[in-house]
Amino acid sequence: MKSSLRERFIFGGLCVILMAGLIFTYSNSFKNPFHFDDDHAIVNNVWIRNIGNIPKFFADGTTTSSLPQNQAYRPGLTTLNTIDYWIASKDPFHIGEDPLYPGIPGLKPFYFHLSIFICLIFQAVLMFLLFKKLLDITIKHRWNKYFALSMVALYCFHTALAETVNYIISRSDGFSTLMVMLALVIYVYYPQKRKYQFYMIPYIMGFFVKEPALMFGPIVFIYLVLFEKQVDLTKMFSKDNFKKILLSFASVIHILLIGLGLYLFEKHMTPKTWTGGVISTWDYLITQPFVVVQYFFTFIIPTELSADTDWKTLPQVVSVHFWEGFRMLLMGLMFVVGMLWLAVRLSGKPKLRAVSFGIFFFFIALIPTSSFFPLSEVLNDHRVFFPYIGLALAFATAIIYLIILRDEKYFLSSFITKFLTGVLVVGVIGSYAYGAHQRNKVWSSYESLWYDVTQKSPENGRGLMNYALSQMRKGDYVNAKLYFEKALKLIPNYSLLHINMGILYSALNDPDEAERYFKTAISIGTFIYQGYYYYGNFLYSQKRYDEAKVMLQNSIADNPAYTEARYSLMTLYNTTQDWGNLKRLAEETLTYVPGDPTCLAYIEASKNKKTKLDIALETIKTAPTNENYLNLSLYYFEAGMYNESINACLEAIKIKPDNALAYNNICSAYNQLKFYDKAIVAGKKALSINPDYELAKNNLKFAEKQLGQ
Secondary structure, eight states: OHHHHHHHHHHHHHHHHHHHHHHHHTTTTTTOOOOTTHIIIIITOGGGGOGGGHHHHTTOGGGGOSSGGGOOOOHHHHHHHHHHHHHHHHOTTOOOOOTTSTTOTTOOHHHHHHHHHHHHHHHHHHHHHHHHHHHHHHTOOTTHHHHHHHHHHHHHTOTTHHHHHHSGGGHHHHHHHHHHHHHHHHHHHOGGGGGGTTTHHHHHHHHHHOGGGGGHHHHHHHHIIIIISOOOGGGTTSHHHHHHHHHHHHHHHHHHHHHHHHHHHHHHHSOTTOOOOSSOHHHHHHHHHHHHHHHHHHHHOOOOOOSSOOOOOHHHHHHHOHHHHHHHHHHHHHHHHHHHHHHHHHTTSGGGHHHHHHHHHHHHHHTTTSSSSOOSSSOOGGGGTTTHHHHHHHHHHHHHIIIIITTHHHHHHOHHHHHHHHHHHHHHHHHHHHHHHHHHHHTTSHHHHHHHHHHHOTTOHHHHHHHHHHHHHTTOHHHHHHHHHHHHHHOTTOHHHHHHHHHHHHHTTOHHHHHHHHHHHHHHOSSHHHHHHHHHHHHHHTTOHHHHHHHHHHHHHHOTTOHHHHHHHHHHHHHTTOHHHHHHHHHHHTTTSTTOHHHHHHHHHHHHTOOHHHHHHHHHHHOOOHHHHHHHHHHHHHTTOHHHHHHHHHHHHHHOSSOHHHHHHHHHHHHHHTOHHHHHHHHHHHHHHOTTOHHHHHHHHHHHHHHHO
């Protein structure tokens, strides 16, 4: 009794320590911002801002994303994002508004990260139950629960998992994997209840979040063959074993057929706007064997993780370096065949069947992303979240067998062996945890993430472009231009790059060059609604209102749910006092964002015929914030009321003294008034607060040049 109590205490203590370690490992990730595809699926997706839209997600795939080409049918994923948005908007922990997403109460990354982390904990529990069951079937050792716990730790602390845990939209991988684990545990632990098909509920739920959940059926088949029928696959064609394999297949045929039905249903429901990878199926397929090699070695040494890799398809490699491409293909094929051969061989050894199962699990879980279904990138590190469950099981079981079980008496009698084993376990798990903690730091900002991509994947034009964007956002236009030009050499026909170049040259006061890039972006024909939108904003800034109206109308026509274009067009209608169209557009936009205060304000403005300057003045009376004073200064500036613009900035400075933007606006206004000495003082003040503020540098140079003349 005392021994049992002591053992429970030790095991419970280990669980607490590992839980505390996991919390600490990811403690610096909970406030990491939205990144990359999070923008179109969460930040700019108006559908997730109303929890009442959830039923619509299952009927309309266009609600998944604000980007038409990314509108895959994943209603479960959109539902998860909507629930987290709703919780964040209530803000039960009083996190407060995220400064990166002002005015949008549900865009608080903390709540999304918390939800993802809780799912990881539940998955860890389910993995423990599954692993222990498999070990109880094969090894039948008194330490099985400790072995299973070590396998879960190896997986949960693995550095590569940080790529999925930090990348919020990749919760699709996390939640679908959680549902597969739940379905497996129900299936394995309750064989007598299988006729009730309870395990199908999480299986189907997982599918509606992401398609890899369909691999539940093949994984169950391998489980039945190896553990319930105990087939030695080296003798699979013997009469008895072949019969067992057929019986196992018969047991899962309904799961496979339902999976096929779900897949066909998903294809039917996917909007026509969705586009997959531009890579051919054959090129993608022959590249994947070496990609699998990379995934395998990343499990052992995860030092080259990148949020956006620059891997190319094998034909592209061969066209430049034939022998390197041939070597990669041969190595990949040999590895895949060798690993599958090993899995078959180990199936004949009862104590190593968990290794065999883990290897099969790894390859089965990779089928959706590493086979006949070409995706935009040949390799992504967040795709290993599901397959690494198999590798954790296989590696840990093999090590446990080789070090402990082969000669248990020697292990128990040798202090050095036990000590070194403990050091190995703590060292491996600790190093993975440290790596994950460091990767969280990489994901902590837009700039740090994309700088890491430029270092790990220097041939990735999109990565270079996104890092340039981070520089442009902080006003470092010189560095932004340098990286944009590097990207342009690699991806000359990428429309988003041309849009960003247009924005850059507009900020550099080179309207002719800016317009050329905007027109090129539109002519390329991809992301066209964004091309129309940004070109429309540019034309508006040039006071070419009629042309701007056409561009913004085109943007809305191409993507009706893109509210940014709607807001810009409402601003234009307000500026040109087109009250009828303003009222119509604002009312129409309310169908996408019910209760939106901006739309309601514009409807009221159209009734009272108030301009945006009038609205800004009324807003200041009720909400005299720094942001509102800066907006007011901008509207005064656009109206040519430069002294009033300066006064509004001075009010903003009273609220926020270190206000580089306000001082820069004052500098611009004094330049317009030709008070260049005062402009220089304001410009220098802006740069003393933010030395990298490129727009302030340009305004200061202009003032100094004019004063010199």
